Amino acid sequence: MRIDYDSFPKRTIFCVDMKSFYASCSAVLLGLDPLTTYLAVVGDTEREGSVVLAATPPLKQDFGIKTGSRLFDIPNDPRIHIVNAQMSTYLKTSIAITELFHRYVPMECIHTYSVDESFLQVDGTTRLWGDKFSLAEQIKEEMQKEFGLSCAIGIGPNMLMAKLCLDLEAKKKGIAEWTYDQVEAKLWPVSPLSKMWGIGTRMEERLHRLGIRTVGQLANYPRHLLEKKFGVMGNQLYYHAHGVDLSDLGAPIMQGQISFGKSQMLLRDYTKKKEIKHVILEMCEEVARRARTANKAGRTISLGIGYSKKEGGGGFHRSQTIAEPTNMTMEIYQTCLQLFEKHFDERTVRKISISLSNVVDDDQLQLNLFDHRKPKQREIGYVMDAIRQKYGSNALLRAVSYTTAGTARHRGRLVGGHKA
Incomplete structure (x- = not known):
């Protein structure tokens, strides 16, 4: 079955992610640059086994400390700052960032997916802010200027494609776009399947038993067999593997999940x-x-x-x-x-x-x-x-x-x- 992409809406959706949000906010509060500072946010600095909730990019790169590491994993190095989480501060910053988004689009075009990630529908803003890449650059610059924070922006014709673009490309490049024309080249090679937004480890194991290990194999698996095996979710998996998502802004990507x-x-x-x-x-x-x-x-x-x-x-x-x-x-x-x-x-x-x-x-x-x-x-x-x-x-x-x-x-x- 060939997908007729012309029959689906082609919106302009931004998926905006704040880089190492907790750690970056804590660094800024200390008057430090998140992009050059070694800083870890932990649940409780008094407990050796406390979990690392966030780490600045340099700490990840140079010391291998990342989310999920433990306090005792952090080297005793005077350059490293270790701080407690300040959740109320992070939430206030997140709200302020949403207000920044509201300068560019109406509030109903903003969906706060998590404290550090949001979706924006920016259709119809060209005359005000220029093309989508100009707008993305402007948002990044404003974020840096007002909050001292860096962000990455994935652009797509729907929430699914924008999120996948963010996770798989924009987080490395800063800004990137995935279109329907690029589904076969960019989406289908994705493996393991758990990299696909909406597919967890248990669903991945079930798909493996069908011989499906890449998104391309999922896209080319008979739809009726997926529906027979997984019900309505099988239909969603098939279309998502083709980059098709008809969810309204803010609706769950996988209704069955x-x-x-x-x-x-x-x-x-x-x-x-x-x-x-x-x-x-x-x-x-x-x-x-x-x-x-x-x-x-x-x-x-x-x-x-x-x-x-x-x-x-x-x-x-x-x-x-x-x-x-x-x-x-x-x-x-x-x-x-x-x-x-x-x-x-x-x-x-x-x-x-x-x-x-x-x-x-x-x-x-x-x-x-x-x-x-x-x-x-x-x-x-x-x-x-x-x-x-x-x-x-x-x-x-x-x-x-x-x-x-x-x-x-x-x-x-x-x-x-x-x-x-």
């Missing part, structure tokens, strides 16, 4: 099953709250457990699909407990992740003749969310959060998972 999750690197070793279950319950509460906030419910519940590296690392990630969609904490928790009891092998735990997927709108409730409490339990969940929204996340906590195993009270004092 919408999920609500929570992942946590524990601050200490957890060896007792009872304590691990306490943290799982807290995290189920958070996942359920996120789903309710979006008025969604899901049928597939996933639990991931990561073991301590002192015992060889590893772990498991398992999912279970239940009969009816839910966003109730205890229903998610009971499913997680089943997965935990079945797969846990009595090792030290350092990481836990939980997600709710296979999502639908929460506009209906399947009544159970043998359990009349379900409607009230569902309503209580929304009431608790409203109280937390008004008075703070620690306004209502489960009893397990007041045990030595609980982490919710500590996390409630953080911004974006880190010190403010």
